Amino acid sequence: MMSSDQIDTKTRILDTTWNLLESGDKAVRMSDIAKAVGISRQALYLHFPNRAELLVATTRHIDAVKNVDARLAQSRSAASGIERLHAFVQAWGGYIPDIHGISVALRAMRESDKAAAMAWDDRMLAVRHGCEAVVRAIAANGDLRSELAEQTATDLLWTLLSVENWERLVRDCGWSQAAYEQTMRETTEAALLASH
Amino acid sequence: MMSSDQIDTKTRILDTTWNLLESGDKAVRMSDIAKAVGISRQALYLHFPNRAELLVATTRHIDAVKNVDARLAQSRSAASGIERLHAFVQAWGGYIPDIHGISVALRAMRESDKAAAMAWDDRMLAVRHGCEAVVRAIAANGDLRSELAEQTATDLLWTLLSVENWERLVRDCGWSQAAYEQTMRETTEAALLASH
DNA sequence: CGTTGAAATTGACACTGTGTAAAGTTGACA
């Protein structure tokens, strides 16, 4: 419409998709997104080949806007393993609310859409790498519980910090974000650290 | 076909659905189930009004066959809170593999089918009651970590023992069932019990 | 026997949501 059209249609689509996924328990069909953006359903396919790729692009968009990389990188600068654990729990745990909506949508497509499943798994693998680094730092400090192999500890931390667990505690059980972060800090500590 | 027809068609449908869900990453459509049972797709609708109710009936069928109630009841007879926790982790944790397939299918329907979502939530609420009883027993023994309210502890235990966490550790990370049970016993202990 | 009734079959169809295809509109800009 306008000359340089305020912001890119592609960006408007991504923002709108994000909003719809965030604020809603509804289904979020392609037609819903189109209507919300103010374009035709078919126009969506001019920008994204299919729903899965639109969702994946939305996660990348959120990552960029929210600057996840920077947030997670911060935890890498902590001195001790324990501080690193705390920083990581806070950084990642604080990011989950932002990606919760899209997480639900992508996971719902798991069964029917291999691409969506792989895209989500790939994102989660990045989180796993973060967990791995934290565990290594704890182990380097000699604070890892002796019964736990590093790999096992990584699996465990990764599992404790899953989006699904956040959903259950914050959304289903009604915990505040602060309560989630505190209890997760304590629980991951209790699970991983030697009581020394 | 036969006079008393070996076993009930309804039962055969439930068993077949169970099998298909267990042994497979595929989609399991109504037509798949019908073909596997050896009846027409439409005949399924003579026994179950829709896919959601068939899946829910299948969970109830599994519960009956595997005798969950008895298994979980057993944990109620343990003396101390800690023993009760152990028994519960083992009983419920050992049951998860049996219902894993159906769990995936029902959760995949969450977004599109309210009935399926409610049915699954209802099953999980039963597990929550089990967690609640365990936490109460621990608290009665004075072994609950002082920072934890009973409700919070219940939320936490329920979350730790979720099917999703089992999936991640056993299916995704490749843990054995025994490793899962042991680590869950240790982790729930570490998370809930005072270190006294 | 012959009939009845339940279980199942066959085939057709409505509906929803995704994705494809083609032809037409609009407006900026060179």
Add this chain to the structure above:
DNA sequence: TGTCAACTTTACACAGTGTCAATTTCAACG
């Protein structure tokens, strides 16, 4: 004035669920 890109409208194919109606099969009953 003409062109190009973005977008629109309309139509349709496809998969999977669920509905409907007409028909077949067969065991059981009198």
